[in-house]
Amino acid sequence: MSRSQYTGFVYECEAKEMVKLTGDWVDVATTAQEVGQYVHSWNAGKQKEFQENHPNMFTKANTLKADYLVANTMIDCLQNDPFAMSYLEGEKERILTAEMYGAPWKIMMNVHSIPSRRMVDLMTTRSIIGKVWDEAVHGYVSFIELAKAPIKAAIYAEVERLAMGRAAEDWSEFMVVAVSKEKYPDKAVFNMTNPTRIAAELATFEANMPRIIALKAGLEAPRRCEKCNYCRSTKVLSQVIQYSVG
């Protein structure tokens, strides 16, 4: 299990998550997502590898094409801020695994700092202060909630605790270093460490995991959300919708 699988199953679409697992569906990254991925490759020290794997983003001279140039501005914005950079110090892209709620889990931390017992997630977003509509909760939420970062914080805190062999509820800090994709990027460091919320999210996992395990074992049929790109692409009409004003 991974965090993206978990949020895919629980908050997006079971049918799509299953075809992603079998390799029959791959989401193509948008320009904005590729910008975020490039900033992550900078943090990981893997810009060269990224350039080789994303030739569509680069000119023949290996500079970013116009649509992606904001990525360089975002990197400069972080690089010129010693406070933000101090939170990006540590082991990069570290993978840890643990058995949790009946399934093996794998996490990859953008930064793991063992001396300060801290995990850091680098997040790129359209805006740090703007609120975004979340259809699932029928309300405007921060980019942190929209990206399900508190759920990620809980999964990472628990897997890291188990992998490092610490006692129950002895969780490390979970921080977010955020940078926006605006022409003049905004930046912030958030402390997501919140034992009450971690405990609440872990209780939700425990409740959700039996269904996910059954789905992955083929014992339950996945539900279609009928809203996502996969459901739209496989939709077969069989009835007329009675239109009424409103």
Ligand SMILES: [Zn+2]
């Ligand atoms: Zn769907």
